[in-house]
Amino acid sequence: MPHEPVLPSAVALAFVAIALGGFSPSPALATPQDYRFELVGKPQLLAKKDVIQVRLIRIVDGKSVANAVIFESTADMGPAGMETMTAPVKALPPKAGIYSFLVDPGMAGVWALHLAAKVQGEQETIRGTVNADLVK
Numbered sequence: 001m002p003h004e005p006v007l008p009s010a011v012a013l014a015f016v017a018i019a020l021g022g023f024s025p026s027p028a029l030a031t032p033q034d035y036r037f038e039l040v041g042k043p044q045l046l047a048k049k050d051v052i053q054v055r056l057i058r059i060v061d062g063k064s065v066a067n068a069v070i071f072e073s074t075a076d077m078g079p080a081g082m083e084t085m086t087a088p089v090k091a092l093p094p095k096a097g098i099y100s101f102l103v104d105p106g107m108a109g110v111w112a113l114h115l116a117a118k119v120q121g122e123q124e125t126i127r128g129t130v131n132a133d134l135v136k
């Protein structure tokens with residue numbers, strides 16, 4: 001029986017371990033370890049309101065999470081230096097990993113959409129923010 005070389009696969013595994021372990025998320029992420037929210041496309045106008053679409057990305061594999069429950073969504077103009085200016089946000093039904101929010105901005109400009117989500121198998125709440133340029 002030929003001698004099976006085990007070394008190559010062991011080396012490959014070690015590389016994977018180093019690649020995963022060496023990953024350090026940027027300090028700007030609201031959820032330090034595993035996830036981030038990402039804007040999808042440009043916000044769309046709908047009856048003088050804006051529809052913002054986001055995806056929740058699992059950083060380690062870059063895949064979008066389709067079964068998150070986003071239970072909190074707020075908007076403010078923090079990115080434009082107006083933290084106290086808020087806007088009503090209505091969550092729309094999610095579709096294929098895309099989470100949509102209807103925002104009624106008091107003025108045009110860059111708005112922050114703050115989100116809090118529960119993901120199956122994760123103990124902690126996932127929090128994040130996306131900035132979106134909204135029109136009025």
Ligand SMILES: [Cu+2]
Pocket residue numbers: 077080082085107109
């Ligand atoms: Cu403002």
